[in-house]
Amino acid sequence: MSIIIHNISKKFGAFTALNNINLNIPTGHLVALLGPSGCGKTTLLRIIAGLETADTGKVEFEGDDYFSPVVYGKRIGFVFQHYALFRHMNVFENVAFGLRVKPRKSRLSKAEIKDRVFSLLRLVQMEHLSDHYPGQLSGGQRQRVALARVLAIEPKVLLLDEPFGALDARVRQELRRWLKKLHDEIHVTSIFVTHDQEEAMEVADQVVVMNEGKIEQVGTPEEVYHKPASGFVYNFLGNVNLFHGRIEHGQIHIGEISMEWPENELVINEDSHEQLKTATVFLRPHLLEIDKSPNYKSSFRAKIKHINAAGSQVKIELVASWGDSIVAEISHERFKELQLKKNMEVYVSFDKQNLFITPGLLT
Amino acid sequence: MKFKFKKYSPLPGFGLTFGYTIFYLSLIVLIPLAALFFKSFSLTWHQFWDTVTDIRVLASYKLTFMAAFIAALINAVFGFIVAWILVRYQFPGKKFIDALVDLPFALPTAVSGIALTTIYSKNGWIGQILEPIGIKTAFSPLGIMIALTFIGLPFVVRSLQPALDDLDLEVEEAAACLGANCWQTFYKVILPAVLPSLLTGFALAFARGLGEYGSVVFISGNMPLKTEITSLLIISKLEQYDYAGATAIAVVMLIISFVLLLLINLLQSWNNRRVNNGGVN
Numbered sequence: 001m002s003i004i005i006h007n008i009s010k011k012f013g014a015f016t017a018l019n020n021i022n023l024n025i026p027t028g029h030l031v032a033l034l035g036p037s038g039c040g041k042t043t044l045l046r047i048i049a050g051l052e053t054a055d056t057g058k059v060e061f062e063g064d065d066y067f068s069p070v071v072y073g074k075r076i077g078f079v080f081q082h083y084a085l086f087r088h089m090n091v092f093e094n095v096a097f098g099l100r101v102k103p104r105k106s107r108l109s110k111a112e113i114k115d116r117v118f119s120l121l122r123l124v125q126m127e128h129l130s131d132h133y134p135g136q137l138s139g140g141q142r143q144r145v146a147l148a149r150v151l152a153i154e155p156k157v158l159l160l161d162e163p164f165g166a167l168d169a170r171v172r173q174e175l176r177r178w179l180k181k182l183h184d185e186i187h188v189t190s191i192f193v194t195h196d197q198e199e200a201m202e203v204a205d206q207v208v209v210m211n212e213g214k215i216e217q218v219g220t221p222e223e224v225y226h227k228p229a230s231g232f233v234y235n236f237l238g239n240v241n242l243f244h245g246r247i248e249h250g251q252i253h254i255g256e257i258s259m260e261w262p263e264n265e266l267v268i269n270e271d272s273h274e275q276l277k278t279a280t281v282f283l284r285p286h287l288l289e290i291d292k293s294p295n296y297k298s299s300f301r302a303k304i305k306h307i308n309a310a311g312s313q314v315k316i317e318l319v320a321s322w323g324d325s326i327v328a329e330i331s332h333e334r335f336k337e338l339q340l341k342k343n344m345e346v347y348v349s350f351d352k353q354n355l356f357i358t359p360g361l362l363t
Numbered sequence: 364m365k366f367k368f369k370k371y372s373p374l375p376g377f378g379l380t381f382g383y384t385i386f387y388l389s390l391i392v393l394i395p396l397a398a399l400f401f402k403s404f405s406l407t408w409h410q411f412w413d414t415v416t417d418i419r420v421l422a423s424y425k426l427t428f429m430a431a432f433i434a435a436l437i438n439a440v441f442g443f444i445v446a447w448i449l450v451r452y453q454f455p456g457k458k459f460i461d462a463l464v465d466l467p468f469a470l471p472t473a474v475s476g477i478a479l480t481t482i483y484s485k486n487g488w489i490g491q492i493l494e495p496i497g498i499k500t501a502f503s504p505l506g507i508m509i510a511l512t513f514i515g516l517p518f519v520v521r522s523l524q525p526a527l528d529d530l531d532l533e534v535e536e537a538a539a540c541l542g543a544n545c546w547q548t549f550y551k552v553i554l555p556a557v558l559p560s561l562l563t564g565f566a567l568a569f570a571r572g573l574g575e576y577g578s579v580v581f582i583s584g585n586m587p588l589k590t591e592i593t594s595l596l597i598i599s600k601l602e603q604y605d606y607a608g609a610t611a612i613a614v615v616m617l618i619i620s621f622v623l624l625l626l627i628n629l630l631q632s633w634n635n636r637r638v639n640n641g642g643v644n
Binding site for chain 2: 098
């Protein structure tokens with residue numbers, strides 16, 4: 001079932017949670033709503049679920065079968081960040097809940113419910129703990145029960161609100177992969193909310209990046225990562241170094257570096273009808289190179305402040321000659337070759353094509 | 364399994380606090396109650412039995428327990444609604460209503476008794492409406508129930524409020540998303556979660572109702588065999604200087620009350636074990 005969101009706006013008092021959201025989620029997709037906290041992603045999810053009402057706009061569900069949206073209303077699976085399991089019911093009863101509350105006419109028999117629950121528990125690998133209570137389970141186990149409980153009602157749409165947010169890194173990794181696999185198996189239209197860009201990139205086949213109640217970009221993980229629509233998206237989707245530059249006479253100046261930069265590439269500020277003279281420049285840490293001597297034009301001097309060699313890459317914190325702090329990531333081989341030490345003066349260089357520049361100041 | 368009297372705790376002072384508890388309970392509760400028992404022992408077994416199986420006494424036991432039980436039940440239902448309103452909704456005058464709930468606690472019971480009698484008697488505000496349609500409230504068992512309901516309300520409301528406050532809204536939303544209707548969400552999700560507090564409130568209201576005197580004596584009319592409660596019988600025995608007889612009635616009352624409260628407590632701990640099952644959250 002596909003979901004079409006028309007002009008949804010929502011205010012909480014003076015705070016605008018959602019500002020005219022339009023979004024189309026095709027059947028069978030696994031979509032991530034990604035954004036910093038307070039960007040409205042959870043509110044949007046709750047509106048889709050019907051747990052919250054929008055001030056304006058509407059959510060439409062369209063399927064290839066003939067159910068009315070009212071019936072669909074009961075077929076939306078919602079998974080909560082803090083699991084929201086029924087504490088006084090054991091795992092089996094939790095999963096069976098959705099089956100047992102059905103009207104008598106459409107309710108399965110006791111034996112059928114039992115079969116169904118156990119097959120779901122097998123799916124989430126919780127079969128052996130069916131008589132345990134939520135209080136006796138770990139966070140990851142609880143979330144798996146919550147998922148099984150939702151799957152029991154055979155949802156047409158699966159909505160997950162930061163499903164792995166309260167779990168530790170290891171379990172999160174594991175459950176992410178598991179969710180991806182599960183989606184590949186059952187192909188139910190799914191939307192999950194996350195503030196973790198890595199999670200969104202790894203699991204979703206469509207990422208919706210949100211900021212301050214608006215959608216910044218919709219695209220595949222590759223698209224949003226490699227072709228970010230805005231400085232915000234570039235900034236949010238990975239570690240960045242952020243510089244403020246000035247634009248003058250076809251040149252962009254960042255600290256002591258100057259580069260050719262055709263001014264017409266930058267957007268005209270519509271309010272003042274005058275070209276912006278400032279720009280924000282982003283650069284990913286792994287796109288920076290470190291040398292002991294200057295190599296090509298766009299390089300600058302910097303001093304090493306801190307070295308962290310624990311990890312697949314060596315993280316080096318530097319201070320540029322004009323005072324900005326910078327993070328660079330280089331390979332262990334390069335690190336050994338250069339024999340870098342703390343407080344060493346080095347040259348940092350980068351490729352001009354790798355810069356991401358937006359007009360105006362963005363902090 | 365080895366019985367462990369004391370679990371390890373980082374806080375010292377178990378010995379001291381336990382000793383104090385025993386001492387205090389003895390002084391305030393156990394010694395007076397023991398005196399009650401001893402006093403009743405001054406009767407022979409035969410006298411004792413005659414006193415407590417007197418038809419008037421038996422009728423009063425029945426009336427007192429029934430009235431207190433029904434009043435506690437009514438309070439469990441309506442107290443739940445009041446607590447729910449106070450916890451879940453914001454409305455003007457909420458603080459005022461919240462304060463109103465405590466009034467039966469604060470009011471001298473005789474005052475509430477007189478007030479209730481005035482309202483429910485034949486010429487009272489409510490009595491004059493109910494009397495013509497054949498419902499006699501004042502000077503009937505119904506009046507006693509009304510008085511006990513009035514007295515017991517704060518117990519249920521105050522025990523339930525924190526439990527309802529603690530309820531996780533998400534759990535209700537989860538139930539709704541899974542297709543449960545309002546009623547199913549209530550009795551399958553909300554009620555089990557607050558049941559321990561509801562039972563506590565019920566037990567407190569019931570216990571209070573059993574011992575109530577002041578508010579009942581005015582509205583009951585005190586007709587022997589019909590509207591005579593046990594505490595009234597005890598007082599009248601005392602007025603006749605029949606101290607031993609009074610204590611005999613009291614002892615039986617005490618034993619039944621204790622057994623009932625113990626049963627409620629057992630029910631509660633059974634329920635807690637089932638719900639929490641070793642886990643904290």
